[in-house]
Structure formats: structure tokens, C-alpha cells
Amino acid sequence: MFIFTFHSQLLILNSSPSIAIIGGGPAGLLAAQWLAGRGWKVQLFEAQGTVGRKFLVAGHGGFNLSNSEDAAHFAGRYGAASTRFGALLEHFSAADLRAWAADLGIETFVGTSGRIFPVAAHKPADLLRAWLGQLRELGVEINTRHRWLGFAGATGLRLRDESTRAGAGREFIIEPTATVLALGGASWAKTGSDGAWVPLLEEIGVPVVPFAPANCGAEVGWSSFFQEKVGRAPLKNIALRVNDGPAVRGELMLTDYGLEGTPVYALTPGVRAARAAGGPAVLHLNLKPDLPAATLLQKLRQPRGKASFPEFLKKTLHLGPPVPTLLREVAPEAATLHPEALAALLTAVPLHVAGLRPLDEAISTAGGVAFAAVDEHLMLRLRPGTFVAGEMLDWEAPTGGYLLQGCFSTGAWVARGVALRLMKNEDDNLPYS
Numbered sequence: 322m323f324i325f326t327f328h329s330q331l332l333i334l335n336s337s338p339s340i341a342i343i344g345g346g347p348a349g350l351l352a353a354q355w356l357a358g359r360g361w362k363v364q365l366f367e368a369q370g371t372v373g374r375k376f377l378v379a380g381h382g383g384f385n386l387s388n389s390e391d392a393a394h395f396a397g398r399y400g401a402a403s404t405r406f407g408a409l410l411e412h413f414s415a416a417d418l419r420a421w422a423a424d425l426g427i428e429t430f431v432g433t434s435g436r437i438f439p440v441a442a443h444k445p446a447d448l449l450r451a452w453l454g455q456l457r458e459l460g461v462e463i464n465t466r467h468r469w470l471g472f473a474g475a476t477g478l479r480l481r482d483e484s485t486r487a488g489a490g491r492e493f494i495i496e497p498t499a500t501v502l503a504l505g506g507a508s509w510a511k512t513g514s515d516g517a518w519v520p521l522l523e524e525i526g527v528p529v530v531p532f533a534p535a536n537c538g539a540e541v542g543w544s545s546f547f548q549e550k551v552g553r554a555p556l557k558n559i560a561l562r563v564n565d566g567p568a569v570r571g572e573l574m575l576t577d578y579g580l581e582g583t584p585v586y587a588l589t590p591g592v593r594a595a596r597a598a599g600g601p602a603v604l605h606l607n608l609k610p611d612l613p614a615a616t617l618l619q620k621l622r623q624p625r626g627k628a629s630f631p632e633f634l635k636k637t638l639h640l641g642p643p644v645p646t647l648l649r650e651v652a653p654e655a656a657t658l659h660p661e662a663l664a665a666l667l668t669a670v671p672l673h674v675a676g677l678r679p680l681d682e683a684i685s686t687a688g689g690v691a692f693a694a695v696d697e698h699l700m701l702r703l704r705p706g707t708f709v710a711g712e713m714l715d716w717e718a719p720t721g722g723y724l725l726q727g728c729f730s731t732g733a734w735v736a737r738g739v740a741l742r743l744m745k746n747e748d749d750n751l752p753y754s
Contacts, residue, residue: 339364340739341478341497343469345372346514347725348711348732349503350452351421355736357459361743364497366467366480368513373449375505375512379684379725384445386422386429387415387437387729388722398723400590402716405692406727413733415726425451436722469504471521476500476706498746499706499739503732506686506712507532514712516686526703528691533593534683535717536586536724539604540676541579547650548577554643559584560610563591564603570610575643580604580672586684587719592674593687606670608640617667621660630656638667685724687717698738699731706742708735 340356342349345367357363365372388395392410399406415437419429427448428440439448456463466484470492473479477496482489507516519529543551554575560568561584571583588604595602609617620637628636631645648655652666680686690709694702699714701707710731718727 339495339497340499340501340743341366341495342501342503343478344501344503344505344711344713345369345463345465346503346505346711347373347376347728348735349501350456351729351732352501352503352710352736352739353461354452354456354459355733356739357456357461359740361740362460362462364462364464364495366464366469368466368468368483370465372453372463372465375509375514376725377445377449378509378512379445384439384443384448385436385720385722385725386439387418387726389415389431389435389437395723395726398718398721399716399727400718402692402714406716406730409730409734410726412737413730415722417733418726418729421729422448425455427451434721469502469518469521472525472704499708499743501708501710501732501735501739502713503710503735504713506689507680508534508683508686510681518713522690527694527701529694530688530691530715532680532686532688534677534680535589535687536684536720537589537682538576538581538678539579539585539589539592539672539674540678541672542675543577543579544650547646550646551575551643552577555582556606556608556644556647558611560607561585561588562605562607563588564595564601564605566591568607568610573606575647578678579674583720589677590687590717592677596674596676602674604672604674606672607668608644608670609638609667612638614664614668618660618664621663640667684720685712685717687715689713689715691715698741699735700738700742708738710735 339362342353342363342365345365349365350372353363353365392414395415396403396407396410419437422429422439425448427443429437430440431437466482468481468483470479470481473494477494478500479492479494481492502518504518505514508514516532523529556573556575559573560570561573562568566588569584569587573584574581585604592602623637625633631642634640634645647670648666651670651672652658655663655666658666690713692715695709695714696702699708699710701709711728714731716727718724
């Protein structure tokens with residue numbers, strides 16, 4: 322039953338039971354597709370004017386859908402939630418995602434890094450367009466510019482129509498048979514992923530871990546000279562570690578505020594942990610990770626002659642700009658160091674992290690609904706029939722396809738949980754497991 326309040330009048334409309342999906346990102350859309358494909362009526366509500374906005378933005382930097390990494394290592398990418406994700410990835414794996422894309426007419430390939438991409442002919446908008454076409458064929462009702470306002474009673478949801486259609490502004494209550502919340506994390510607020518749902522869950526007692534930036538840039542207190550001379554500059558084929566932690570390989574980007582790039586993003590959890598513990602967070606940069614220590618030292622012992630420090634680095638180690646400026650920034654005496662000390666510096670350039678970039682600049686977020694608040698099917702313990710998927714949950718993963726795969730896998734998993742619950746309601750002899 323739908324209950325509409327409009328101009329202080331109560332309008333009651335009859336409707337058959339349905340499943341409500343709140344949030345039109347990858348997790349919500351996949352749950353909607355899976356459930357509608359099995360015959361249930363599905364209504365999806367999205368506060369923005371279109372669905373999949375963060376999905377489209379994420380594709381601008383390279384449409385990385387997933388990763389071909391083996392299952393054990395793949396699950397380990399989800400840190401503290403890796404045990405949970407072992408089951409989720411088994412249920413909807415990278416291979417399943419590729420098959421799903423192929424069913425939409427989107428061919429994919431595995432890149433040299435192991436990352437999975439659509440072929441060049443397919444853009445993010447192409448996949449989303451095909452996906453929405455399939456959802457329409459399945460009868461999914463998509464309501465954009467409809468904002469979730471909270472819960473109503475044991476099963477109801479309060480919503481507001483914020484569209485420009487006649488009757489816009491009305492608030493109404495629906496009472497679906499089951500609900501999937503897939504409202505995203507708290508980064509990239511312009512896409513609708515703003516974490517505004519947190520107080521709505523906290524007011525019914527659901528524990529939510531505070532959001533923190535993940536996969537974001539690190540701030541370093543560069544001098545004004547360094548900022549002006551270097552600006553933005555890449556450092557390729559490097560290795561990076563936090564304090565005494567393991568090294569991550571990749572490409573680094575020096576920026577006016579600090580550092581960006583895949584290694585920095587991967588080390589964000591370590592930086593956060595070090596700072597939360599009250600200790601320093603130092604990123605140690607190895608500029609020559611492929612060069613054996615003995616070979617590096619041998620090269621540095623070569624006579625410089627009349628060559629300047631930058632010329633010597635360029636000639637002996639192929640380290641051109643901006644490396645000399647970076648070394649002088651962190652160690653003003655770099656040009657006068659003995660070979661042994663210079664070798665130590667080149668393999669562990671200390672970059673002291675002053676902070677992380679703001680939450681809204683982060684590619685993703687850590688924090689969200691605590692896993693202790695949901696059962697094995699990702700259903701809220703305090704509100705039976707309401708499931709949580711996607712970045713709303715307290716998990717994080719590095720870039721490289723793991724983020725989107727995590728959203729897809731949680732969406733598929735909650736769809737399974739909803740189906741099991743509904744089938745059990747229809748036949749009490751069925752186990753809910």
C-alpha cells in the first residue's frame with residue numbers, strides 16, 4: 322500500500338507488494354536487475370536526476386571494471402572485511418561480472434596489469450545505457466529525483482518527490498516487502514554519494530563507523546620554491562612504503578599539495594592508521610627499486626668530474642627532473658653526500674605526510690554500516706527485511722577494479738538474501754540460508 326501526503330491531504334493508493342531499492346549506483350542497479358529477472362516487482366528510487374552518476378565519473382580515468390587476480394589474493398584486497406568478501410566474490414566473481422557485461426553486449430579484456438576493462442569501443446555511458454535498457458525490459462520502475470527521508474514503522478519508507486513533475490514536493494510512504502539500501506559512501510558528493518543517510522540509520526540504533534578518506538592524495542609540506550619549480554610531475558617505476566610497511570610499486574605524481582597516484586592510494590589505510598595512533602606517517606620513496614644495492618652503490622662511486630649533481634644523477638642513474646629538486650627539498654645536503662649515504666637516500670626518500678586530502682576528494686571512503694549490524698545476508702539486525710549493499714558498508718579496497726567489483730558483489734549478494742527471505746515467507750519450510 323502506498324500512502325501519499327500532499328497539500329495536507331492523505332491519498333491512499335493500492336499497490337501489489339514490491340521490493341524497494343534506495344540508490345541507483347552499481348550495487349542497487351544490479352540488485353534490481355537480479356530480483357526483477359526472477360519475477361519480483363522492483364521499484365528503484367534515486368535522489369539525483371539520473372542513476373549511475375558515480376559509476377560514470379569513475380569511468381573517466383579508465384573504465385576499470387574488475388581484476389583478474391586469483392580469488393585468494395582478490396579477497397585479501399578488502400582488508401579487515403576480507404573474510405566476508407571471500408563469500409561475496411565466490412557468489413559474484415570477476416568472471417561473473419565479465420559474463421554479465423557480455424550479456425549487455427559489452428566485450429571486456431584483461432590488460433597487462435591484470436585489470437579488466439571493456440574494449441576501447443565501449444564507454445561507461447554505453448554500458449549504462451544497455452543496462453538501463455535491460456532493466457526497463459524487466460519492468461524495473463526507476464524513480465529519479467526521489468529522496469529517501471527515513472523509516473516509517475516496521476516496514477515503511479518515507480520518500481519525497483523532488484522532480485519537476487506535477488505534484489512535486491509531496492512526501493509519501495511506501496511499505497515494500499523488502500528493502501535494499503544502496504546509498505553509497507561519502508566521497509564525490511556531487512554524484513549523490515554524500516553520506517547524508519547516516520543519521521537516518523543511527524536514529525534507529527544502527528552502528529555506523531565514521532567515514533574516512535580512502536584512495537586519496539597525501540599532503541606534504543612542500544616549500545614555495547618546490548611548488549613553483551615542480552608543480553605537477555610524474556615519477557615512474559618507483560616503490561613506496563609507509564614507515565616500515567611493505568612496498569607498493571607504481572607511478573607517483575608530485576603535486577602542489579603533495580602526492581597522488583596508485584601507490585599513494587594503496588597506502589592510505591597505513592597512513593590513516595599511523596596518524597590515528599599518534600605517530601608519524603612517513604612515505605619512503607625508492608627511486609630505483611629494480612637496481613640491486615651493490616650496483617647502485619657502484620654507480621654512485623663513479624667520479625663526478627665537473628658534472629653538476631643533476632647531471633651526475635641523469636648520466637649514472639637516468640634520474641632527471643624533478644628528482645634533483647625533490648632530493649634537495651627533503652635533504653638540502655644531498656649533493657654533498659658520500660655514495661653510501663646517497664644510496665640510502667635514493668632508496669628511501671622520506672616524505673612526511675602532513676595529512677590526507679578532504680573526504681569529498683577521495684576516490685572512495687572507509688567507514689559505513691558496521692558489519693556487526695548486519696547478518697550473513699547483509700540484512701540489518703535491527704530491521705528485518707532491510708538489506709545494505711555497496712559503499713554504505715564499512716569496507717575499503719585499493720583501485721585496480723576492486724572497488725567496482727566490491728559494489729557489484731554486494732549487490733548480487735543482497736539480491737540473493739532478499740530472494741531467500743521472500744521465498745521463505747512464501748514457504749516456511751524453506752531454510753533462510
